[in-house]
Amino acid sequence: MNILEFSLSKRSNSYYEVYPGAERPDYDFTLERHAATSTNFLESASHIVKGCLGAGIMSIHEGYMNGGLWASLGTTAVIGLVVPYVMYMLVISAQKLYVRLRIPRLTYPDLGEVAVATGPWPSLRRFSKAFRYSIDICLFIELFGTCCVYQIMMAQTLKQVLESVSAGAKNWNMPIRIYILIVLVPVFFLCMIRSLKFLAPFSLFADMLIGICVITSMYYSISRAVDVYDRPAYKSFPGLMNFVGVLLYSIDGVGIVLPVENNMQQPKNFKYVLCFGWTIIMFSVTLTGFFGYLGWGEECKSPITTHMPLETFTIILQFLICTVLTVTFAVSFYVPFRIVWRYIGRRYKRYRGSWESFYRGLLTIAVTILAVAYPNMIRIMIFLGNFFLAFIAFIFPAFIESLVFWNERRRGMIRYNFSF
Structure with a gap:
């Protein structure tokens, strides 16, 4: 049913038709999810960690170098x-709308669209699709x-390791673009x-490896480490802003919280x-960044593993x-592909699974082409962290929360019941 028509309907709040011939006044969206592949607590937590941590943690020490030791620590x-407050804000807004609209799940773009379409300001409701497209574009690009x-x-790490253990690879001195094609x-x-x-099993294994990497680093x-x-405690404002960009990129997981929540058993x-x-x-982020900069100072380079001595253990690590990073790539790839597949998948009724695999491969190749064209990693991180993440992680969730809870009497953090 069209969301706007639903929001303007005159049905009583005490009566909802759940199935033909069945009635229930209280809607439980958990019971309405019929997913055969839902995730448990540990699997969901591993996806959260994997979706937030990845390439960024390998470069956070370079961010500390840009911002200064204590200024970066305080900003962290x-x-x-x-960031976690915003993530939880987004999930609570979605769960509020599940009950209000009698639907079992919403993606981030879905949430943005229905929040505007059912919001308290009728003059804004016609822009619900435009808001959805804005979220789609920002999420996809980021x-x-x-x-x-x-x-x-992945290509930089592979290049360093192969050239350290193989004299042939060192003599060939292949450019980073060749290694990008290899990891494809x-x-x-x-x-x-x-x-x-x-x-989920890949994510759990990858999370354990991240822990080993953090301890080793x-x-x-x-x-x-020096005293x-x-x-320097603080360097410059532009340097601190560069650090903020890298930090947001390292820990932001707003784009993946709703996919994780939508696939949870509870x-x-x-x-x-x-x-x-x-x-x-x-x-993980704080210890790696603080001690990484304390140890390597102005010589910081990404990834942090490039500073490790070429011993047997570190080479294996x-x-x-x-x-x-391969697993992190696959988890992060889930969201932009679902955005694309929503628009093109409706064309394919037959052999839908085969077509989905085809477009998955096509999008993976497109990522590789862009990586080959622009292999300067830290600049990409700063750009994404300072621009698109500002909308995805802060502006859009705050706007959605205001629309969903506008008529609630209690405002602020107390509404979310942060009692553990």
């Missing part, structure tokens, strides 16, 4: 409190570019997985999943990091 604390960064970082092979096949449920960073007073427990996952995210 502030943004680390704001996550499409994020996948490019992951592929570039595993990425291509992993992106053929169409369900987050089947990606801290070990080598602390081993050559904290030897690092979506009402999302706040516990977010609390658990976000604790891991903030510890860097190969495993390529695996982590």
Whole structure:
């Protein structure tokens, strides 16, 4: 049913037809989800961690170098409190509309559209489609570019490792673009997985590898760390803004919270999943950035693994990091592809699964082409972090929350019941 017509209907709030011949006054969207591949608590938390952490954590020490040690640490604390609040705000707004509209799930663009179409201001309702398209465009560009960064970082790590263990590879000195084409092979096949449920084991394995990488990076960073007073506390405002861009790119997961929530077995427990996952995210990012800059100073380069000595353990670890980034690529790829598939998938009624696989492969190749054309990773991260993420992570969720809860008496954080 058209959302706007539904919102203007005159039916009583105490009566809803759930199925033909059945009535229920209280709508439970959890019971209405009939997904055979829903995720449990641990799988959902692993997707949150994997969707937020990835290539960014490998470059966060370079962000600290741009902003200064203590200024960057304080900024990390502030943004680390704001971002999960915005993520939870988005989920609570969606769950409010599930009950209000009697629908079991909404994506981020769906949520934006219905929030405007059923909002308190009738004059804005005709712009619901335009708002949806704006979210679609920003989400697609941001996550499409994020996948490019992951592929570039995989290629850089692979190049360093191969040239360190093979004299032939070192003599060939192949450009980074060749390695980007090489990593296309595993990425291509992993992106053929169409369900987050089947990606969950890969995410759990990748999260464990990230933990090993963080501990190893801290070990080598602390081993050559200097006194904290030897690092500048603050450098410049432009440098701090560059750090904010890298930090947002490193920890933002607003684009993937609703896909994760939509696939949960118990979506009402999302706040516990977010609390658990976000604790891991903030510890990992803060420790890697702080001690990475403390140890390597103005010599910081991305990824942080390039600073590690070429020993057997670190060489194996860097190969495993390529695996982590491949999984992160597949999780992040889920959202931009669903955006594209929503518009083109309706054309294909027969052999729908085959066509979906075809377009998945086509979009993966498009990501590779962009990565080959623009292999400068840190500039892409700063651009995405400062521009598109500002809309996706802060502006759009705040606007949606205002529309959904405009007529609520209690405003502010207390409404969300942050009691764990």
